[in-house]
Amino acid sequence: RKLGYAILGLGYYATRIIMPRFAECEHSKLVALVSGTPEKLKTFGEQYGIPESHRYSYETFDKIVDNPDVDIVYVVTPNSLHRTFTERAAKAGKHVMCEKPMATSSADCEAMIAACKKAGRKLMIGYRSRFQAHNIEAIKLIRDGAIGPVRHISTDHGFTIGDPTQWRLKKALSGGGSLMDIGIYSLNAARYLTGEEPVAVNAIESTDRSNPRFKEVEDIINFQLLFPSGATAQCGSAYTANFNRYRVSGPKGFIELDPATSYQGQAMRTALGGPPAPREPAPQPKNQFSAQLDHLSECILTNREPIVGGEEGLKDVRVIEAIYRAAREGRTVRL
Ligand code: NAD
Incomplete structure (x- = not known):
């Protein structure tokens, strides 16, 4: 049905x-x-x-x-x-x-x-990347122990924002700048790749407030996350730089996606005990968008909870609030 x-x-x-x-x-x-x-x-x-x-x-x-x-x-x-x-x-x-x-x-x-x-x-x-083949493969490799315990994630998400009149640059509509819109992909990826919730956050912001695009919201906000296992994440978020990638590293190797969370064109490279090499993920039956739409329908039809329910959205927004606080107050915020 x-x-x-x-x-x-x-x-x-x-x-x-x-x-x-x-x-x-x-x-x-x-x-x-x-x-x-x-x-x-x-x-x-x-x-x-x-x-x-x-x-x-x-x-x-x-x-x-x-x-x-x-x-x-x-x-x-x-x-x-x-x-x-x-x-x-x-x-x-x-x-x-x-x-x-x-x-x-x-x-x-x-x-x-x-x-x-x-x-x-x-x-x-709408966390579509959780339904995207390369991201699914990265999570599976990590859970299967392919790189050993995750020790470090480096991830950057940003694009060059244009029209200064758009809602993304109005705080009342967006809630914030690059972090709310695109840096959230760095945060969300760090959480789904480790499978852990951060316990401490550092952040630093760089915004040219004389630029008409950035009167109300931030441009660059980079943040660091500490996870309970001791894993760390170095995360970039920007409205004046184009990137979309992550690399997850452990004692046995690394997994890299560049681009990582784009609409299409994901590319994966892994080093799992040998030299780095491109890798094709296991094919998924549907593209990330159709799979996302169907996931909720299937959850309703079979009375299961979505893998990215409201709690998942709340967890990101709580960390986002801590990141803004860490940047504002210039200190580590414990969660
Ligand atoms: P958009 O500006 O293209 O579309 C927003 C729509 O909301 C417009 O049709 C606009 O008319 C309407 N709207 C209703 N009330 C409005 C108001 N008071 N002010 C301004 N617009 C109003 O933006 P978009 O890129 O489609 O983003 C919409 C949402 O989707 C955002 O929450 C964004 O973060 C999200 N998004 C997600 C992804 C993803 O890959 N998951 C990609 C893009 C956008």
Whole structure:
């Protein structure tokens, strides 16, 4: 059976990256659209064959409670709006997929978890890399002991941000700068590669506040994480540098992905007791986006919890808050 998704927020990621991927889903289909822009509802409604009865504005969105075709609402708006739309979706009896970062504060994340729990509905965060072949392979190699215990992770995520008027550069909508948007991939990777939760955080920020793009949010914020096993992570996050990579090292070797968490084109190199060499991961049945969409549907159909539920989003946001604090106060923050 295919569960029905409503996509809420018809911006770049929703319309260019996610919506085309329903075609390869086994358990998910696109059945409804929610947008503040009538023209987008018309254009994408016609393109995807969504009838007018299944097109909602933000004002009419709560009527989705009466639409039995919709099982899941996928929230793809600017970050600070994730909470309210998740709460409204849960109240309407729908399961929720919410984009990263889950919200702009841990208090908001906790409220979202509580709202879905109260409604008896599942909540998953759009951590697509957990469904991507190279990342799955890296995690498996580490868990199988291929490099021995993880001792060090070095990871960087950043891109050159353009238009100074975009929501990503408005703190009220984004919650913060590169860390909220792209550095979160460094953090999340360090957590899923070690399989541990950090216990201490250091951070240093570098932002040119005279640059019109960075009046409200940070540009570079680099951070270090200490894990309970003694493993460490050196993490980069930037809005003025292009990189997307990680290397995980242990006494027996290393695993490197560059790019690591991009939409496509991942490349892996490993040194597992011999010289470094390219490696192809075990093939996965679906691309990361379709697999992510289907994971929530399958969890609902079989009553399991998603591997990246609300708690996973909350854990990242808690560390993000600690990273900002460490940078601001110039000290190690213990978690
Ligand atoms: P975008 O600007 O392209 O789209 C955002 C959409 O939200 C737009 O359609 C906009 O009209 C709508 N919106 C609703 N209320 C708004 C308001 N008050 N102000 C501004 N826009 C409003 O952004 P995007 O790149 O699609 O990002 C949307 C979300 O998806 C973000 O949370 C982002 O972090 C996440 N995202 C995730 C990935 C990923 O790989 N998982 C990639 C890109 C974006």
